[in-house]
Amino acid sequence: MKTLKIGERAPEFTGLDQNGKKVSLADYKGKKLVLYFYPKDNTPGCTAQACNLRDNEELLASKGIAVVGVSADSVNSHGKFSNKYTLNFPLLADTDKIILNQYGVWGEKKFMGRTFDGIHRTTFIIDEQQNIMAIINKPDTKNHAEEILKILEENQTT
Secondary structure (H helix, E strand, O other): OOOOOOOOEOOOOEEEOOOOOEEEHHHHOOOEEEEEEOOOOOOHHHHHHHHHHHHOHHHHHHOOEEEEEEEOOOHHHHHHHHHHHOOOOOEEEOOOOHHHHHOOOEEEEEEOOEEEEEEOOEEEEEOOOOEEEEEEEOOOHHHHHHHHHHHHHHHHHO
């Protein structure tokens, strides 16, 4: 698994969102971007995380922060998930795991005594120049927006 570090340039990506529209890192140049990777549409933790970001999207946007989610689910699955929960940000379908591997979030996991390959829930906060300014491993799904805002606030004071 590749390991990215704070201060490194964020890997360029392009993927299709839940509406079949191409979305790239370059689309967010000049803005802060929360790029979050999650295991699966319509699962409890992933739904809580997406809904927390949805509910706080205006607050994040007011601070110049855009949100993009990524999982290995299909465009169709993302469309259903987005519509069901009225999500207000792109969800990229990375069925080939290209973006997941670029960001080092695809790899071996253990759950209930089993070992398997899957997505490690991780969030990257990318600055206006497209450098990684923070990495959140194992984000708090129910309070993710608050977690992001706290990190950004701490970065402003350092």
